[in-house]
Amino acid sequence: AQKVTQAQTEISVVEKEDVTLDCVYETRDTTYYLFWYKQPPSGELVFLIRRNSFDEQNEISGRYSWNFQKSTSSFNFTITASQVVDSAVYFCALSEARLTGGGNKLTFGTGTQLKVEL
């Protein structure tokens, strides 16, 4: 069975600090996808990034960067120079990619509440 663990329940930082959100996953599949979603106080779920299991290249998008390491089953998310607008709950998620039968359900972690203060 798939499982996603986000051990950090809540993180508080001061603006401009860098912060890393941890995500560890478990799956028996060799082909899978990993995601990060952001849930701001307004409640919607905003897609941030998707990686497939064959692409371990790290990705950077502005102040956001992601580190995918298959050897440790981790997909960590770093925000550089955090801002108050980054305050949100961040979810890591995993989906299998079974081409024959089955679907595309996302298994979510419990989320990390990030609070960025002035």
Next chain:
Amino acid sequence: DSGVTQTPKHLITATGQRVTLRCSPRSGDLSVYWYQQSLDQGLQFLIQYYNGEERAKGNILERFSAQQFPDLHSELNLSSLELGDSALYFCASSVDAVRDTQYFGPGTRLTVL
């Protein structure tokens, strides 16, 4: 704005009642998913439809049912409501059934009193 719409935004009802939540996927998306977010269970997958057919099922209660119509919009029906059904219900959509990114709607907040 993800392009996925959900109505209503808020719903307040009493125990034992039945409600219907509606979702319109992004233009071009054939797959629709329903998720429930509650404080004790977190974000849980309920069910997936692809082009009108049920594709995958999660821990969806028997009191809950869903369908996807020919115009690809979907409805989630919740009946015999209990206090524990109070939650945020999200709809998501994707192009295909297996690999594509899911984009989420704004959610429907259901309160059962």
